[in-house]
Amino acid sequence: MNIDFQGQTVIVTGAAHGFGRAIALAFAWNGASVWACDLNDSGLAETARLAAHDGLTIQTRTVDVGDGAAVQALVAEVAAATGRVDVLVNNAGGVLGQVGRPLEEISAADWHAIFRVNVDGAFLFAQAVAPHMKRQRSGRIINISSGAGLGISLTGIQAYASAKAAQIGLTRQLAHELGEWGITVNNVAPGFVRSNPTTELQWESYGEEGQRKLVQGIALRRLGTPDDIASAVMFFASAQAGWISGQVLSVDGGK
Template sequence: MTARVALVTGVVGGIGAAIAQRLQADGARVVVSDLRGAGLQDVADRLSLPAAAADLGDPSAVADMTARIAADHGAVDILVNAAGGVRGQVGTALEEVDPAAWHSLFAINVDASLYLSQALVPAMKDAGWGRIVTISSGAGLRPSLTGIHAYTAAKHALVGLTKQLSQELARHGICVNSIAPGFILSNPATRAQWDALGPERQAQFIERIHTRRLGTPEDIAATAAFLTSEEAGWITGQILSVDGGIS
């Protein structure tokens, strides 16, 4: 791992930061990314890692950011795209779905993975080695507990993109997989969703999980560490549910 450069996006949300910390501990040279702001700088300072800010839904911003990373740190071997989420949206009736809100969730949950892959894959092909891990969701495999149409549709699209990239890139030594986390208390949005359930529904939810506990960001980070390792060289095109058995 010490020869590898890793880019981990979406580090302000909690899961991304845990993945960056784990890859760093495993010896990778990690760069973290998110929207410009105090949140990104706080994570970078806490982990003592270089940060590269960008709006990942903007292809020109992605191209500029990845060029800076290559110049400062070398070609990226590992991409873990944890950027995503609901962007403060809540579930609505179908008739109330707002087109702008719909497209904003596709931009961060799907478009970002496409633009980052376009920018980073050429160097991976040249090296004959690469790892791309997307963070999808159980909502990419079934209806979402959030009730947000765009989030469910976007995560399903990300699952499809992951499989398509795998088919195209595996012959070049680039493995592309996705982690579909269960419910993880990783940021204020997920904490608010959990609290909104109330004690009775929380207990019912825990009862459905085989391990009888919620997941942690570190559970997802451990999975990402394996999928980005040498040992995962014959694993590609997979959507791995990391959810304590609820699926």
């Protein structure tokens, strides 16, 4: 399969580490003009440095994905600079440092904070790129959810499981709304991957026995990597996936 993004413009959110960084680098390696955003300035700088080490360029911008004006400004800048927006990867998300607690202890602020980055961000970016993709009559939107959105959160964080399920619902709805313009909207649902400081803490919290049980519950008997997730995104963004939309692909080693 020849996957090539020469001449295409790609926006990747949450690109300061983990999945987002791997996705941004993969698009750059495959010829795309990549614009990566996050709130983590130092992480973004490292993403750009890794690209430069391989002779590639990734444009980075500090953006709060829950800020509609900032999202619109970034997309307008990208479109003005390159003349098009071909691929949007909504990767920004996570648990924002929260841990599992009983339902009655969850504040409204904590609940809404997780929805803001995981759902609002995906909605706002899709809303911003849609006019450009409609004008081109082509585009790819790929949302990164989680196995938690299809089942339960391993950490017991109610808002995270709910937000990722909502993001999957948004994926399916937008696929039907935008399809007539040649825009596909799909979703990658990763299994557990040690990809950032939060997942490292989660992994350590399981202890040796819990880690063994988690790996034994995976058909391939290994944890995934950020590159495994990036590979799924490359497929959904490619010409080979031109008649696939509204789908959720679990990339979890087999459950």
